[in-house]
Amino acid sequence: MSEWFETADGILAKVWGTLGRGVADAKHPARRPTFATISPDGWPEARTVVLRTADREAGVVTVHTDLYSDKIKSLHATPRAALHIWDAKQDLQIRLQAEVSINSGAKTRALWDKIPDHAQQSYGVTPPPGTPIETGLDYVKDPDPATFAVLDCTLITIDAVHLGADHRRVSFSRARHWQGQWLSP
């Protein structure tokens, strides 16, 4: 019986299992990936997001955001993201590269209606996110379905590193039908 990190298939299953845990468990490290994009003026950017869905069959994960956030401006310029998860308990680093499409308006209205009131507070603020304000609390939360956006992240590559007693790194790509390729770590 081999350990999960000894085979590429074992690692891929662990990656998707970890993403699933992140979706289901608010306390799991995979709940809050770092989401990296490229700003319109050519800077790398990174911020925390909340993982909402992870669909292994489709190779798609989703996150929610405010349609007026900086990351939307960046994704309009370069519709690509890197998602990063470090799961210390499993000694597992997960790195995803994704093409991102932005859904909002009528397409996301049914989903919005299912979001609890307190969670809707995360979408819609006046003035919009990133606007300079006089003091720290000079803004109003203003839940608004028109500012709710769902980012569909279609995975292109998955890179996983297990940092156990030995280090193992393996890469999977949509182009190769998610077949694993070991890489020097």
Next chain:
Amino acid sequence: MSEWFETADGILAKVWGTLGRGVADAKHPARRPTFATISPDGWPEARTVVLRTADREAGVVTVHTDLYSDKIKSLHATPRAALHIWDAKQDLQIRLQAEVSINSGAKTRALWDKIPDHAQQSYGVTPPPGTPIETGLDYVKDPDPATFAVLDCTLITIDAVHLGADHRRVSFSRARHWQGQWLSP
């Protein structure tokens, strides 16, 4: 007596205190920032790094890497990085944008000689990082001062978000001499 997150100066002091904790304490979340760059072919990338120094006076943090790692190729193409830290206990997200210079060879030799043997194992692997290999362990750790690089990250902006009962977001920039600007969160 105000809480640290109620003033811009308080938040800036907390940011640097947190970075200092990361340097000193291997278990602290600031020990392992996510380091985002732009690949030569225009993809955002993100991976974990270890924070080695944080100098508030100079506004510089450093990390170490293998000179043959992907991030070096990316930094040659675009010498900019975003560093991201999420400190759950303090409800604090720290985002840094930095111009990065790569030091290696004679410039880093004195530092290399001070690194313990087991830590030197992180620099130098044959074949180089990212090379396809047949099985997960088809590589040899080969500590080599010639592959040791220090990334000097000269901070340009610091963006901090405190996600307490209220959300507060403040931005600091080198251009404005690290004076705080509150932003809508």
